[in-house]
Amino acid sequence: MEKTHFPDSSDPLLDELEKALESDFHKSCIEAYLAKASAMAIAQIAIDVLAKAANEAK
């Protein structure tokens, strides 16, 4: 997956969006995106969530 954007880590609108979201998962998606500047960072959050659930399922 390519880096497709040039996120502005100080984008006030993204901050505002993050505050408007209630889900911790959603908040962590924004944080990961801003930190690593890629869609892969968000996908990794999703994969981590799944791995945690898989461990619990065992």
Added chain:
Amino acid sequence: MKLNKLIVRGLRGFNGEQTIDLNGDLVIFSGSNGCGKTSIGEAIEWVLYGRTLKRMKGDEISRREYQGSYQNAHFGGPGLPFVELHFTDSTGVMHVIRRELKADETSVLRVDGNIAANLDQFKIAAVYDRPLVLQHTLQDFIFMKPKNRYEVLSGMLGLEGLIEFRKAVEESKTFFSNNLPRGAKEAQSRALLLVGSMNREPILKPVTAAIKQGGLTEAKKQFVQVTFGRLPSGTQESGILPALEKAKTAKERSKLDWGRFSLSAIASPEDHQAISQLRGLKDQLSAFGAEVEMVRARIESAEPEAIPPARKDFYALGIEFVDSTHPENCPFCGEDTLKPERLAELKAQIEFVGSSSISFTGVIGAIERFRSMLSTQATTISRITPTLPSESEVATIGELAVDSKKGVDDYLEAIRQVARAAADLREKRQRLDEEIRVARQALEGEKIPEGQFPGLPTALQEYNDSVRSYISVANGYAATYATLDPVIKGKLASEEDVRFLDLLIRGVKEWGDIRIDRQIFETLESLQDLIRRTRLFIETKQKEILQQRDSDIKAWYLLLSGASDVGYEQIVPSTDNLELRAKTFTKQMMAAPNLSQCQLNCVGLAVYLATATRPGSPCQFVLFDDPIQSMDDDHTEAFKKTVIQRLLTSGFQVLLLTHMDTFAGDVERLYRASTPALYKMESYTLSGPNIVPHGPAIKRLLAEIKRDKDSVNDAFRKQSTLGLRQFVERFVKDLYSSETGQSVTKRFENKSWPELRNLLRQCKKFEPADEAILEDTHEFASPYLHTDDSRPQTVPSPSHLNPHHTAMSKLYEKYVAVFNLT
């Protein structure tokens, strides 16, 4: 941010290093197509953003085609291609941004000599939020798909970060579903099969319904409830799996195919077909005996044979030995006594030639009929032969009917009896078959043994007895089977029972897979929800921003186009696209298909102007690259007079690139008070654009007249004459513009003196006495405007031209202060 200087090397149209002075509130570059104007715009765009919209769009079309297009085709070093931009920030501090192009088309950015990751400190980041109105972007915005237009405009509105985030979530969702960990993917496949199997069981439908609704706790509760229903009472939840395994094993043992061993009782031996066939067999055997007796009587009444059997055999042997090469020699004595007549005689003697012919056909037919009937009867008996259980099946029957010991014992005894009776029947049948074979063979040799086949009736009788016994035993078997049948059937398990238990076991073992599958689904749903929420957020923000920005766009549009019943009306945004609406009187319609090219040009300009001048914009400059390409005269005038003026008075630096010299000259003249810098790009060389500082048009004209007036070449002197005509016109128009602030449109080009004089008389600073001087030169030069060869004009000599040049030079010097040219 206002621009001071641009230094470019090796990028786009620039090969050798060039420094371009950008100082001033209005900087104009004028030059024909292909001279490198756009390269200036692209160099500024690239140094600020690291890429150009033109290239981004090109890459979408064909990466291969656009690969390497940032670097100048001739550039060979030294060093890397670079662009350096010197500018003053909003606080008055000067900075230098330098970007070097690497071989992989990424770049190294420096700010004031230090490596920098971005230009965040100057708030330059968004791709679309830029003060650059370039040729391709202007048209692209108008004709791009509504979805793309939405993204571009949203970017212009400062929403690009949100849009890019939404795209990233969309990408991550696709990536997540395509790149699940192997274990999760396998669990997902198993869960799919398991839930599918559960859904086919009516009793488990509430379980699958709860799973689909996401209520895994409720689903598990329902599942456990169903499972307990199949297990002995008292089973604990912790012991649910072993209990299920045990139940399944028990059920599998009871998967006996009991019906396979069934046999209907034979109600009455007398009624049974097999019995009637036994009686038929006896009749057939009697018929056979009668036939045999008849043949025997015939044989006995036949004449005795003339030749003893021993001789007959001797003759037969001799004939067999007859040598075909010596057919007349006796095989025993070698004499040639075996004449054909004698041979025929011997052959006749060894053949049975009775006095009357005795036929065995009838008796052979009788035994065949007997044999056929026996075969039919055997088939009938086989139909009343039960399939007997194997040893393991006998064991299972014993387990199943453990509560009915006598019934089982009787049944097992009946099995043994059936087996014994069947063996006896086979033996008797084999003996009967043997007797029939012997009789048949004898009859085929036309011999009837003594006693007329005495073994045959005996064998038939024994066979009959065996059949009767077998039927009796089979009846006994049927009776014991019938007694045991209800007991066994009560214990039997169906395939469905076993399969269902197996499904419950899978459910317990693979419940974790269902949880993982559900988690995958919920994660994807959550990502989708994030996309939806981001979209809604963008939409809300967009509406908020557009409320203000759309009025800005409309204001810029009205500046360009003026109020009209037909024209651009508004932007209508939605989640994923954006429509430009026009109006025709009171009716709204789509803008792109219904507005003229000129109106669309104005819409595009208005959008970019509203963006470039939005409050909080980091750039205090706007660069235009051929902004009026599709505009008519009136709109071009509006652009020159109102748009540039609005920008300059609002404190924006204006950089203008145009291929129209007249347009460049007009702008330069209109805003002379702002000390514009005008550059002429006259030609394009291997090292790049040739950018030459250029004075006002009127001053250039005077210089050109002076250069050509004394030439010996007629063509140059004619050009000098025409220059005088243009000077007069330019003088009048410039004076008029300088005094009134109004520009003069093309309508006044090549016009007669009275029209120019009319303009002149509106200039208060012009002395009426000078009017005659201008008129004289105008009248002198005007005939040379004609290109009609039938009316050739004698080209003026230098002595004719010199007085006019002198007069015009004096007038220019006299009024130069009025033109603001000092």
